[in-house]
Amino acid sequence: DAGVIQSPRHEVTEMGQEVTLRCKPISGHDYLFWYRQTMMRGLELLIYFNNNVPIDDSGMPEDRFSAKMPNASFSTLKIQPSEPRDSAVYFCASSFRPLNTEAFFGQGTRLTVV
Amino acid sequence: GENVEQHPSTLSVQEGDSAVIKCTYSDSASNYFPWYKQELGKRPQLIIDIRSNVGEKKDQRIAVTLNKTAKHFSLHITETQPEDSAVYFCAARIRPSPLAGGTSYGKLTFGQGTILTVHP
Numbered sequence: 495d496a497g498v499i500q501s502p503r504h505e506v507t508e509m510g511q512e513v514t515l516r517c518k519p520i521s522g523h524d525y526l527f528w529y530r531q532t533m534m535r536g537l538e539l540l541i542y543f544n545n546n547v548p549i550d551d552s553g554m555p556e557d558r559f560s561a562k563m564p565n566a567s568f569s570t571l572k573i574q575p576s577e578p579r580d581s582a583v584y585f586c587a588s589s590f591r592p593l594n595t596e597a598f599f600g601q602g603t604r605l606t607v608v
Numbered sequence: 609g610e611n612v613e614q615h616p617s618t619l620s621v622q623e624g625d626s627a628v629i630k631c632t633y634s635d636s637a638s639n640y641f642p643w644y645k646q647e648l649g650k651r652p653q654l655i656i657d658i659r660s661n662v663g664e665k666k667d668q669r670i671a672v673t674l675n676k677t678a679k680h681f682s683l684h685i686t687e688t689q690p691e692d693s694a695v696y697f698c699a700a701r702i703r704p705s706p707l708a709g710g711t712s713y714g715k716l717t718f719g720q721g722t723i724l725t726v727h728p
Binding site: 525537 | 640650657716
């Protein structure tokens with residue numbers, strides 16, 4: 495398996511534009527997590543899914559953020575409209591429930607909103 | 609919900625010294641405690657983990673201890689080397705079963721991170 499795959503790796507957009515980040519978890523993993531990383535706040539959990547169902551979205555900053563998981567192999571995190579304070583690295587991670595073992599991270603998407 | 613506190617935020621040691629990073633968690637439903645290392649510009653990667661039925665685990669120069677009663681766990685790195693320099697994150701994971709983990713079953717929460725610098 496190629497691991498968790500995120501796209502794009504880098505995204506630069508203007509304030510007010512819609513941004514969509516994508517994630518493909520490891521095949522067979524039933525948990526998918528979205529994290530945002532900044533120097534000030536570290537690794538913040540935004541939302542996570544189990545078997546494609548959102549379990550806890552209490553970390554989503556505001557209504558401008560939304561996430562979906564239409565099937566077991568794909569998830570999106572959307573920001574609309576984007577703001578400069580959304581600039582961060584966004585990580586997706588997946589894990590396999592029955593073993594309750596490590597979460598594997600994707601390489602992240604570095605988002606810059608200007 | 610789960611809250612994970614990590615200290616210190618920065619740690620500077622001389623090569624060969626030991627480094628200790630401490631974390632506390634709040635949710636007694638957590639039963640899995642991984643530690644991740646993140647090098648500059650890269651993704652976090654697991655270096656060691658421990659489950660709630662174990663008090664200590666060691667892997668070469670790295671060890672982790674867990675005190676369930678006090679809800680805290682620690683990472684110990686001995687004989688530090690310059691390549692150990694990185695950001696280290698602790699995490700706590702709530703049991704993945706809906707029956708045992710409540711409404712946030714399976715939730716994985718990270719501490720704020722520790723920047724470790726090992727000076728040659």
